[in-house]
Amino acid sequence: MAAQTLYDKLWASHLVSSRDDGTSLIYIDRHLLHEVTSPQAFEGLRLANRRPWRIDANIATADHNVPTSLKERSAGIEGIEDNVSRIQVQTLDDNTTSFGIETFGINDVRQGIVHIIGPEQGATLPGMTVVCGDSHTATHGAFGALAHGIGTSEVEHVLATQCLIQRKMKNMQVRVEGQLGPHVTAKDIVLAIIGEIGTAGGTGYAIEFAGSAIRDLSMEGRMTICNMAIEAGARVGLVAVDDTTIDYVKGRPFAPTPEQWDAAVDNWRSLVSDDDAAFDKVVTLDAASIEPQVSWGTSPEMVVGVHDSVPDPAQAADDTTRRGITRALEYMGLHAGQKITDIKLDRVFIGSCTNARIEDLRAAAAVVKGRQVAGTIKQAMVVPGSGLVKRQAEQEGLDQVFREAGFEWREAGCSMCLAMNADKLGAGEHCASTSNRNFEGRQGYGGRTHLVSPAMAAAAAVAGHFVDVREFVDTPVPTRRAAGL
Amino acid sequence: MKAFVRQKGLVAPLDRANVDTDLIIPKQFLKSIKRSGFGPNLFDELRYLDEGYPGQDCSKRPINPEFVLNQPRYENASVLLARKNFGCGSSREHAPWALEDFGFRVIIAPSFADIFFNNAFKNGLLLIQLDEATVDRLFDAVEQTAWYRLDVDLVGQTITTPDGETIDFEVDPFRKYCLENGLDDIGLTLTDNSEAIREFEARHRATQPWLFRGEAANQA
Numbered sequence: 001m002a003a004q005t006l007y008d009k010l011w012a013s014h015l016v017s018s019r020d021d022g023t024s025l026i027y028i029d030r031h032l033l034h035e036v037t038s039p040q041a042f043e044g045l046r047l048a049n050r051r052p053w054r055i056d057a058n059i060a061t062a063d064h065n066v067p068t069s070l071k072e073r074s075a076g077i078e079g080i081e082d083n084v085s086r087i088q089v090q091t092l093d094d095n096t097t098s099f100g101i102e103t104f105g106i107n108d109v110r111q112g113i114v115h116i117i118g119p120e121q122g123a124t125l126p127g128m129t130v131v132c133g134d135s136h137t138a139t140h141g142a143f144g145a146l147a148h149g150i151g152t153s154e155v156e157h158v159l160a161t162q163c164l165i166q167r168k169m170k171n172m173q174v175r176v177e178g179q180l181g182p183h184v185t186a187k188d189i190v191l192a193i194i195g196e197i198g199t200a201g202g203t204g205y206a207i208e209f210a211g212s213a214i215r216d217l218s219m220e221g222r223m224t225i226c227n228m229a230i231e232a233g234a235r236v237g238l239v240a241v242d243d244t245t246i247d248y249v250k251g252r253p254f255a256p257t258p259e260q261w262d263a264a265v266d267n268w269r270s271l272v273s274d275d276d277a278a279f280d281k282v283v284t285l286d287a288a289s290i291e292p293q294v295s296w297g298t299s300p301e302m303v304v305g306v307h308d309s310v311p312d313p314a315q316a317a318d319d320t321t322r323r324g325i326t327r328a329l330e331y332m333g334l335h336a337g338q339k340i341t342d343i344k345l346d347r348v349f350i351g352s353c354t355n356a357r358i359e360d361l362r363a364a365a366a367v368v369k370g371r372q373v374a375g376t377i378k379q380a381m382v383v384p385g386s387g388l389v390k391r392q393a394e395q396e397g398l399d400q401v402f403r404e405a406g407f408e409w410r411e412a413g414c415s416m417c418l419a420m421n422a423d424k425l426g427a428g429e430h431c432a433s434t435s436n437r438n439f440e441g442r443q444g445y446g447g448r449t450h451l452v453s454p455a456m457a458a459a460a461a462v463a464g465h466f467v468d469v470r471e472f473v474d475t476p477v478p479t480r481r482a483a484g485l
Numbered sequence: 486m487k488a489f490v491r492q493k494g495l496v497a498p499l500d501r502a503n504v505d506t507d508l509i510i511p512k513q514f515l516k517s518i519k520r521s522g523f524g525p526n527l528f529d530e531l532r533y534l535d536e537g538y539p540g541q542d543c544s545k546r547p548i549n550p551e552f553v554l555n556q557p558r559y560e561n562a563s564v565l566l567a568r569k570n571f572g573c574g575s576s577r578e579h580a581p582w583a584l585e586d587f588g589f590r591v592i593i594a595p596s597f598a599d600i601f602f603n604n605a606f607k608n609g610l611l612l613i614q615l616d617e618a619t620v621d622r623l624f625d626a627v628e629q630t631a632w633y634r635l636d637v638d639l640v641g642q643t644i645t646t647p648d649g650e651t652i653d654f655e656v657d658p659f660r661k662y663c664l665e666n667g668l669d670d671i672g673l674t675l676t677d678n679s680e681a682i683r684e685f686e687a688r689h690r691a692t693q694p695w696l697f698r699g700e701a702a703n704q705a
């Protein structure tokens with residue numbers, strides 16, 4: 001057999017049928033549902049008098065517009081003050097109850113952002129196809145699973161048929177070789193990749209992230225990278241299976257039973273690209289040269305190293321780009337040549353499916369420990385990715401570290417990543433955010449988002465503006481007296 | 486889904502690259518549990534000068550006269566001319582729902598984001614990818630000619646300009662078939678493939694039982 005990429009293997013092992021024109025039917029192993037993109041799909045099923053094909057493939061949770069304040073959350077769905085949000089969350093609950101779909105309700109400790117809870121529960125396994133009505137489903141590719149976001153019509157299609165109509169994508173490999181510098185993280189790698197290939201660079205491709213720097217990452221770091229494949233235009237991000245993957249999965253609630261384990265591991269070991277597999281496109285990055293990244297504009301490709309400056313539209317390669325930069329600078333209230341470290345911040349958000357896992361919280365806590373959020377920051381918040389992440393962090397005392405520094409410590413959900421709940425930016429406010437999109441209005445009407453890693457966000461919260469976390473951590477922690485306490 | 490065969494429509498130009506689905510329909514409108522009614526909030530942040538919220542009467546809101554869709558010459562446009570990477574970002578199908586509800590049936594751009602592309606075809610929109618030079622030319626023509634209309638013929642896969650020039654375009658045969666006939670592809674999948682899916686599933690379960698939790702599939 002010809003050498004295959006990991007993507008080729010996953011595609012072939014899920015191909016149900018295929019037409020001459022390349023349109024294919026792909027079997028779906030895991031379907032994750034949330035409140036925003038599912039109501040119309042359930043309604044469609046009912047109208048057509050259809051039933052879900054395979055109930056046990058589905059898992060649901062509400063995450064996008066659940067409140068993150070303890071006050072609202074403690075009262076369950078009834079406690080959601082925003083009427084429209086409450087109806088949507090209630091609708092998910094009604095739909096999954098009536099069809100018998102397993103659901104982690106908003107007061108279940110297993111509730112959280114879908115892309116965090118899938119892996120956490122072992123509901124995302126190597127070799128699976130995983131879909132969800134959410135573009136950041138790419139996250140699950142970190143497990144050597146074929147995972148991508150779908151629209152609501154496709155949610156309905158998967159519910160009704162357990163399959164999806166697809167065309168095979170092309171293969172791209174992004175190799176990151178060498179060793180990352182201290183405090184440079186997976187988030188910086190992926191932002192640097194997007195800066196390099198652009199937000200449409202991966203359109204039409206499944207991207208496999210490879211190379212020694214990727215191998216050295218934990219599963220959490222790999223998830224951060226695959227999560228943002230979509231910001232590079234690729235619906236699918238992948239990392240090959242290795243011991244790190246298998247160790248992570250072992251013992252999780254939905255993982256194979258002890259009797260199935262050895263056979264599963266045998267199967268998973270083959271989930272790597274063959275040595276001589278051909279990729280349609282290969283991009284290589286040197287890990288050692290990646291700096292902590294900060295986005296300055298309104299598209300994730302508008303990103304630079306922390307020591308760089310905001311670009312000058314006059315230097316743009318073409319008209320469309322020039323207009324894009326000019327418009328972005330205007331929206332962001334920045335000027336050409338402004339130093340990134342001179343950007344002052346109003347709010348700091350640590351959370352989202354990109355960076356709200358336990359390692360992210362540990363990294364941020366390590367930076368803020370013993371320090372104080374700057375007086376000029378209106379709000380700094382930490383929103384754990386799931387109830388279980390929150391519990392773990394509390395067991396480690398991270399919540400105390402954040403609270404003492406002046407951060408708010410919230411309940412799990414998407415929160416200010418897309419501001420569908422009450423957590424949002426005011427017009428004109430700058431936010432250091434560990435999320436994945438800096439689009440206009442994404443975090444609130446007129447809000448200005450800067451994408452960074454958790455460590456960079458934490459350092460910015462203390463400094464009040466962007467700083468290089470590598471230099472920042474070497475500055476002495478103020479004594480209580482010096483801090484005026 | 487509405488069938489699409491041929492459409493002679495007024496063209497509105499949206500001259501910016503990387504238009505994301507957050508811009509097409511902002512998140513506050515995603516709280517709806519319906520499929521329709523998104524048209525008045527299409528491009529909400531560009532169209533109006535205030536912040537929109539669900540359930541508002543949009544006819545009373547201050548409009549942004551600069552924004553292209555607010556200009557009288559583009560009123561009732563059904564063809565949207567756009568720049569590269571149109572529809573990037575979030576997978577929300579509310580984006581094509583809003584475009585369709587507003588009255589668009591065709592979008593022409595040098596490139597589209599993958600998920601948006603899929604979603605649009607499932608909602609009766611025809612997305613046409615043309616090379617950058619041709620798109621540039623169309624932008625110039627629209628700007629210079631008031632009431633510029635294009636005649637888009639899906640069957641023949643051609644666009645005819647007011648000067649009589651024809652531009653060919655590519656479309657995936659399966660998508661074309663579904664669009665021409667207004668077909669719901671769930672029905673198609675179940676009719677053509679139920680047996681194949683069942684067989685696949687049985688094999689899959691036998692070789693990788695850990696992927697299944699229930700005893701037997703709850704098949705339709």
Ligand code: SF4
Pocket residue numbers: 063064113114115134136352353354413414417418435436
């Ligand atoms: S955290 Fe943000 S990007 Fe992730 S699923 Fe929620 S809204 Fe989407």
